[in-house]
Amino acid sequence: MALKSYRHFLVGVTKFVTQKKIESMKTNIINPVLASITLILIAGCASMTQAPSTPPSATVGIREWSAAYYAQAETGKGTLYYQGRHHFTISGGGIGGSGAQKVSATGKVYNLNSLSAFSGTYHGISRGLTLIEGKMHAKLTNQNGVTMYLAGETEGLASSLGAQAFEVNLTD
Secondary structure (H helix, E strand, O other), X not given: OHHHHHHHHHHHHHHHHHHHHHHHHHHHHHHHHHHHHHHHHHHHHHHHOOXXXXXXXXXEEEXXXXXXXXXXXXXXXXXXXXXXXXEEEEEEEEEEEXXXXXXXXXXXXXXXXXXXXXXXXXXXXXXXXXXXXXXXXXXXXXXXXXXXXXXXXXXXXXXXXXXXXXXXXXOO
């Protein structure tokens, strides 16, 4: 009877160890795959957030604050330099991020043919990493075809890689 119980015990231990090895193998395979996919997405976003080498229609300076936990909320203000100086507000959000940060960015604006075309809802992608201080890049396009390429410095503790939507309104 003791031999039968011992065999039963060994079979149970063997099944347990085998299951743990399989789970470990899955983890060992999944983690590098996820890391590779993340790097590919970051590299892809890097090329998509770089401004063209052609002269821009205008330039902008932006200061914004954001907080995120999967979904992101952002608010801020900026200055558009297009046939003079014009102030605007920013509010919006996105998906794909976590943490809180303050962003100071400058950028180039393309396809701006009139001041009235600047206001609107901008959609696009952004990427960034902030560990006390960091960097961000974004490409945003509105319904009038106006595109902003932003690059800036960040302060706080946050990461972002995802879709964004902002409402931009001229205030003067």
